[in-house]
Amino acid sequence: MTAPTTTITSLEAADLKAHLANGEQPIIIDVRTPAEFESMHIRGAYNVPLSMLAEHTSEFASRFEDGVVLVCQSGIRAEEARERLASAGLETASVLAGGTAAFADAGGDVVRGKRRWAMDRQVRMVAGSLVLAGFVGSRVVSRPVGYLSAAVGAGLTWSALSDSCAMASALSKMPWNQASVTPTLASTVQDIPVATGNVTLP
Known part of the structure; x- marks a missing residue:
């Protein structure tokens, strides 16, 4: 059909x-x-x-x-x-x-x-902050902290492939988004x- x-x-x-x-x-x-x-x-x-x-x-x-x-x-x-x-x-x-x-x-x-803030702006802020924290942490605290950046990257990749966004879903439940x-x-x-x-x- x-x-x-x-x-x-x-x-x-x-x-x-x-x-x-x-x-x-x-x-x-x-x-x-x-x-x-x-x-x-x-x-x-x-x-x-x-x-x-x-x-x-x-x-x-x-x-x-x-x-x-x-x-x-x-x-x-x-x-x-x-x-x-x-x-x-x-x-x-x-x-x-x-x-x-x-x-x-x-x-x-x-x-x-x-x-x-619009939801897409909030997602960019949180994702960017986590990637930056992972990079800085891997240099200042311990190299394994860098896996945080990798985890965020993997999450964003999956978000694109599945056409969903777990981060946006989580943020939508925050008090300031009610x-x-x-x-x-x-x-x-x-x-x-x-x-x-x-x-x-x-």
């Missing part, structure tokens, strides 16, 4: 702003963590964390029949989300180029809350309207 063809486009922040200004109402799905979403999000966006979307792809794909815009911090998670939705039969999807920050820079209407409200499947599905087909995104 042939997999369905999915039309996927990259939508510029200025173009999304113009569509919203014209009264169009695309379903905007922010796949970042609840804490990242709480820090800043496009007004009217719905938070569907990538982990939730991955578990219930078919349920969400059935609600995103037309005009859905996928958003994250850098585009990596939005890209993964669109691939998962494509496998569930979604025919049209747009990924916002540059994410929420680009939309804000373009003068788009965003809701701001408590400032937090949002005041965590979306559930029931509340999220109930809040997101079924697409009406009146959106003319490219």
Whole structure:
């Protein structure tokens, strides 16, 4: 059986702003963590964390029949989300180029809350610090400390091969990454309207 063809486009922040200004109402799905979403999000966006979307792809794909815009911090998670939705039969999807920050820079209407580092930035900080600590430790403390750098490198390699990130998963459980409200499947599905087909995104 042939997999369905999915039309996927990259939508510029200025173009999304113009569509919203014209009264169009695309379903905007922010796949970042609840804490990242709480820090800043496009007004009217719905938070569907990538982990939730991955578990219930078919349920969400059935609600995103037309005009859905996928958003994250850098585009990596939005890209993964669109691939998962494509496998569930979604025919049209747009990924916002540059994410929420680009939309804000373009003068788009965003809701701001408590400032937090994006998850990918936190991962880079922790991984880089561990590699540096391993290198310095191998020179100053004991050579076997250098295996810490090797372990981090192996972890990052596995993360790429498996398309998962144990470090991000662990960091998401830290106190500073907890949002005041965590979306559930029931509340999220109930809040997101079924697409009406009146959106003319490219």
